[in-house]
Amino acid sequence: MTHVLVTGAAGGIGYAVAERFAAERGARMVLADVRPDELSERAAVLRGAYPGAEVTTRACDLIAPDVADGLIDPDDPPDVVVNAAGAYPARPLLEMTPQAWDRVQAVNVRAPMALTVAAGRALVAAGRTGAVVNVSSGAATRARPGAAHYATSKAALEMLTRSCAVELGPHGIRVNAVAPGFVTVDSPANPVTETYASAVSTNPLGRRGVPTDVAGAVHWLCGADAGWITGAILRVDGGSTAGTTALPLHWDGETAVQTGLEGTS
Template identity: 65%
Template structure:
């Protein structure tokens, strides 16, 4: 077995971060938080005009070195060549964030093989290809790195119209763990962040307000924002988490823990439930 390699960023120069799905939403927020920290950012998306606008704003705001790559990661060759394309002299990639994803609403009875395969290709297969390419580059250059995948609460909780999406995110979480096991000896950490409902106003993946209201009920009482997720990604990619790999961090306002949307299933104790107890008021509550 190979000896573990250094997994942190090298102190003599800024980290180089590659972010897929970077044109808007969570991906754009991840690009911004790394740019704010002084990292070099390679922003990747298939929507060229939107990506160019987002990158321009980052350069204007932070004066950061931001590079854009317009590509469709469903293309096997494009995904496999992404890390090599992003790298250059003195620009080894230190962090890969797989944020690209789609979630078309399609009831199971209307599902087609083409729709199913497209979601799997974007949400899982592309992340596998980019992660393998990143790991190979890390091994070749002799330093470690960090991968953070963007999962979803849908990985553990099914919902109507999302059989393909939920399955893809469950697969992405197992891919995260599998990569962590195989790549850990090479100094490459692989983790995932699982957001709850996040307000992104995405033209690529729109949702109705009715859906947003239903899915965003959580113990902390608010919807997530892209920066909530970006901060978690930044932490998981850095030195403070350098003994964490194969983890799925739920950043969801407590949605996975449970819901505040349900009333008490019964207002008090029945005679059977109260048997053997003393000093319990009839309504089941103490004063």
């Protein structure tokens, strides 16, 4: 029976990940989130839809320095850890405070580190292998106004992913990350304006992402088919990393004719 821990499980991506694992017959799941009511509701839905899954909840704030103690049982560590929880507030740089900066780093970087280390120690002690997947973001490689703390945290999370992969790989513990593009999650905890969503959701595949797009990638990275993959950052973004379809041709047809370059190679 696969034992899975998912943080941010009351949110769109976290819940989609939890549901994907719950659909596996016999999955044993621990779902964590800072919102107890929403978390309980999500867990109840999973229990009703997937009777074969064992679902327990842990309401906690990942900013707590001892968060790993409440989520990782050293005598019964999870086979899979999915660090899906994340904070992405918007605050202009000139209005940034150390407190606002530190909270984002604590949730987005320190908590995944603490959970990965705690799970790694327990798995090594038990002589078992495992898989960790962190949820990063396209912001790890592209800054934007109001997101200095968020973008920095995701860049750090990607390096944390590689560092953990290097040190835990010899113990048979794989650590990877997915980096979603814009995904519609309708989260009251992390609201996004339609103006922003429209501006960032242009990609070669022509649609916004949905949580199940990310959940499928996470599930695959945790499985046997990805058994020789560690330290990877999988961009699940509709092709946004490759480029954009939003820009016009920088030359029009008439310009090409006038320059004599039309049809040349």
